[in-house]
Amino acid sequence: MANSVPERHERGSEIILSDRLSNLSDDLLRHILSFLPTKDAIATSLLSKRWMSLWIGLPILHFDDSSFRSSESFFQFVECALKFFPNFNHIQIFRLKGSGIKFGPRPDKIISWVKEVINKLNELQVDELELCFTSWSSIRLASSIFNCSTLKVLRLKDVKVDTLSSVNLPSLKVLHLESVMFLEFRCLVMLLAGCPLLEELKLSSFALYYYNQKTNGIYSLEHYLVSSNNPSSSFLVTLKKFCVDQFKGLGLRRYSDEHERSFRNPKKVLSHSQICTWERATIRILKLNGVKVTTPSFIHLPSLEVLHLSNVIFPNIQGVYNLLCGCPLLQDLSLKYCSAILIDGRSIVPIKEGSLRNLVSAHVYRYPFTLEERLKNLVLADVYRYPFTLRSLSNVTALRIDTIGFSSPLDIPKFYNLTHMEIRCCPGVSGTTLLECLRNCPKLETLKIDEFNSKEPSGNNVPQCVSSNLKEFHLGNYRGLHNEFELARFIMEEARVLKIISIRTNSKANSEQEIMLKRLSSCNISSANCRLLFNSIPKI
Structure with a gap:
């Protein structure tokens, strides 16, 4: 940015400004x-004659109605820009985004633009196409959009x-x-089968059930694929990334308002044997x-x-x-609010030793399995009502945890590498245990406690990390109680190298x-460089 500032050169009494950007x-x-x-x-075309036509050769066209004050100005702008299409030789990326809520739907205009772009996909050698709308469900795409030899990225x-x-x-990845x-x-199924090089597939708010008016029945995607004559082995053989998010956006789309109740539950059946087969050697x-x-x-x-x-x-x-036993190279594991039906009264399954030996990051909330072995490669752990023993987490450098494992001092192993620890809540934990x-x-350099309801710490033996290493201390939901204070x-009195002590309260008064x-503020602070931060956090 500094290089674009004009330089001042003096020639006698004359001052000359040189524009470095124009020299490019x-x-x-x-x-x-x-x-x-x-x-x-396009606005840069007003700078000078040289800039007037530079934008025409841009490899990216991005139209978004959110930056326009009125629908009419947006429609006029896109119409004028698309008139320059014959002057484009190659468009790498074309994006068209419309909210439809702010201006009201204009499907006729949008459809005409989409058709114009689709008709020129191969001619312009478009690499990436993104068509994103909201509340414009009446926009239909012609099948020609799915016949483009140059397209590598498609987002709809x-x-x-x-x-x-x-x-x-043939080129879509x-x-x-x-x-x-x-x-x-x-x-x-035709779409997936027509992408022989597909590496990343993401489905969000996707209708995995559909209603058949002829048979008056509701069928799952799995039901159709299993009964289909096209086995999964014939496509998605190059898939490396697969994502499904049924909680994103406004929810599942429905094919019949009459059967709306059938779609209210967002947890639908995902085909494991066809789309996301559990024996994919390529998925990372x-x-x-x-x-x-x-x-x-x-x-x-x-x-x-x-x-x-x-x-x-x-x-x-x-x-x-x-x-978990079928992923020998697993490095990043996140399991949140998942559930499973019990078998023979068992609520917990022990994981085979060595199954997660390569795990580096773990975020696990409420999950029915246990793991006893020490995970030597694990450096980041965020666990709540966790299946891991503290011994299995003892190698981490960052740890976020509840207090179940701190019920007894005997349960706490040595965390030789731990520098950052967050404790969600300390109910019923004695100050001695803490x-x-x-x-x-x-x-330990950073300690964060979201809520402290336990007895205050006591004793003359100050932990080494507090006196020598602790740099940040954060205490949340502060109410001014004796134990919190x-x-x-x-x-503040024992941490000699403390830099920040942050206290957050929910009090509005x-x-x-x-x-x-x-x-x-009346407390003695042993560290000369420590700052006391007191922030009021409103209740949600």
Whole structure:
């Protein structure tokens, strides 16, 4: 940015301003303009004669109605810009985004633009196409959009797909479908089968059930695919990343208002045997949110490195065991609010030793399995009502945890590498147990406690991390109670290298906040460089 400021040169009494930006080549200027929205890029044509036509050669066209004050100005702008299409030689990226809520739907205009772009996809050698709308569900895409030899990335949102006669996307590697309505599931199968090089597939707010008016029945995507003559082995053989998010956006689209009740539950059946087969050797990233899965007895995902599951329903806890044991290279694991049906009264399944030996990051909330072995490669853990023992987490450098494991000092192992620890709540934990925990974290630099309801720490033996290493201390939901104040005072007086002590309160009364702050400010702070931050956090 500093290089673009004009330099001042003096020649006698004359001052000459040299514009470094204008000295750049046209290709380099176009590259800079490509990072701007098309509206802003075109605005640069007013700078000088040289800039008048630079935007025409941009490899990216990005139209977004959110930056316009009125619908009429947006429509006029896009119409004028598209008139320059014959002057374009190659468009790498074309994006068209419309809210439809702010201006009201104009499907006739939008459809004409989409058709014009689609008709020129191959001619302009478009690499990436993104059509994202909201509340414009009446926009239908012709089948020609799915026949483009150059397209590598396709993102669609809130559109309908007509019956497909053919699909040919030989170069497509990334496919994102959000709230996309296929009139027939057969068309979805055709689409996936027509992408031989597909590496990333993302489905959001996707209708995995559909209503057949002829038979008056409701069918799942799995039902159609299993009964289809096109087996899954014939497509998606190159898939590396697969994501399903049924909780994103406005929810599932419905094919019949008459059967609206059938679609109210967002947890729909996801086909495991066809789309997301559990024996994909190529998949490296798998993310599922708000779905119900079926897991076979044998799962083999030898390349999987990232597994994120949220609000996923398993048929039984054995499926959880099979999944975690079938990912030998797993490095990033996130399991949040998942559930499974019990088998023979068992609520917990022990994971086979060595199954998660490569795990680096773990975010696990309420999950029915246990793990006893020490995870030597684990550096980041965020666990709530966790299946891991503290011993298995003892190698981490960052830890966010509840207080179940701190019920006894005997349960706390040494955390030799831990530098950052967050504790959600300390109910019923004695001050002695908390100090014992800190003694077992000699390198701890940051300590955050969301809520402290326990007895204040006592004793003359100050933990090494508090006196020598602790740099930040954060205490949340502060109410000014005696035990909370004593904990804050203890940290301020004993932490010699402390830089920040942050206290957050939910109190809205200014008088209460002033009393709390005045009392905290009266404490002696042993660190000369420490700052006391007192923030009022409103209740949600």
